[in-house]
Amino acid sequence: MNEILYTIAKDSEGNLFTALSAPKGSEYYCVNCNNVLVLKKSGKTGPRTKRPHFAHKSVAPNCQPETALHFGFKTLAAEKLSQYLEAGATFNFNWRCGFCKDRHTGNYTKKLKSVRLEYDLKHCRPDIALLDENDEIFAAIEIVVTHKPSEHAVNYYLENKIILIQIDLKADDDIYLVEEKLTEPDLVKFCLNPKCNVCDNFQQKIIMSIVDGKCWNCYSPMKASVMKDGANKFLFGPEKFSPAEFTFAREKGVAISEYQSKITGEQYQANFCPKCGTFIRRYSKLLNYLSYAQEEALPNQDFIIRYNCSYCCEKKISDDPDWAQNLKW
Template identity: 35%
Template sequence: MRPRKGQKNRPHFAHINPTPNCSPESALHFGFKELLYISLLESIDKNMEVNMSWKCQSCDDRHFRNLIKKSVEVRKEFSFGVCRPDISLFDKNGKFIIAIEIVVSHAPEKIVIDYYKKNKVTLIMFKLDSHEDINQVFFDILLPTHVDVCLNPKCTKCGNATVKNYLYIIKGACWSCRDKIKIAAMVSIYGRYSVDAFNKVELELASTYGVDTKRVFSETTSSTYRAHICRKCDFFIGRHFLYSEYILQALYDDKSYDKYDAGYRCIECE
């Protein structure tokens, strides 16, 4: 195949001698692979960055990274026995660190993914649906479909990736006197919890934003727990109304709230 100038002055690929066994699918795969390989090769040679951004499947955040930050060599269809990535990247010690797979119809098999995980190789996938997707190669920031790495800090206990935690300070009214009251909730992609489950640091953080709490006895549940308190009439917000009338309404934008960065938490160690 050879590069041919397209209508928008961007190269696409066409056969020098068309063959009957070359499908549009294989041409799409080949074209994207060749263009990306050339781009990576030139960028490494000129010590330039190749930035990419992706929606992380572990923490749901959008990460940003220089794809070739640790790479000094790029190879195309290099065989590792059990797998042959479309593009492979190697670090200064010759270690295989990144596998790039271009997916048109068939994603890598489990045995291949297991090989990458076992050898701590980052898997980056580009899912292509049409020839228009080839234009992704020319974007200032590459947008891979899948990257199996999370840039969040690792848990010091178990080593798993942590998730971003946010403190919501919800602006509501006391059920008893209707005076202003602030409700605190910690929110992440895995759920939410409030002051009855806060640790000491989280309680202190909420307090700095004007949230008043104390331990109370609930006749409804016949239990003692920490609850939000109205500083004017000392009325407390019970667990049931806390979630239904304050926290859930804030999450669905029916109540005003302020959102603050509250660091990271490990779901596995909770």
């Protein structure tokens, strides 16, 4: 992390100002130690000039700019969330799920009724707590400058079904990116997919992608069907489709029939061209169609077919009566 400067301060009434928004001529105080700060904003630019910031008028050896940045950001973030709540507006945020690898979108204000700073949960104190209509916490926002939430706090959130949202600050200029940082948090310990009834872990989304391409042999229009996960990773083709999945693909205009290899004699179901009868054999050729669709070179439609728990499928179930508990994340 580069040198952290003081980029936030308060006036005599406790109002917060960033170094860019603070007018000259006013008196400012440190949000951390309450000592007087001087606004350093020359308007000059160049390799030897520092960006706008505040500096202590007198030496304050026990005050750290990282602490001021942490306090200022969480306070401004709480104010931003409250503004959306009061306006009755949607405030979406996005994250790459660590459970299913899919990309999810959530809404801060969907269940939100109040926002609290340093909310005392006895076992931990999240920087920002989001409370529902029953005055119960459903999400905790942790602002990280130098120290991440303790393992004890993270476990408490997970055990009590509290969504952990973590925002990492890497520079003092992040104080100007409050809404952007809330929109794209660095970590969200939650998945929108349903949980497995066996091991209670979040399940993986199985998606059928119908690709509108061309036959690689005669170049006539043809559709190809392929299964992928929520992260767009190729899973399998028609050779592993269930009867219901065959029916669904055919209803969408995909031609599927049994293919037999002339070399090995192996038989399996595959996509084929309805004009010339050429098959799209599994793996490499089928993967090409999906890759072109992901690059937007070919149009495609995605359909959520089912959910699958890849976690307990990968584990061997023993005779231990507590095996289900042992399978949990």
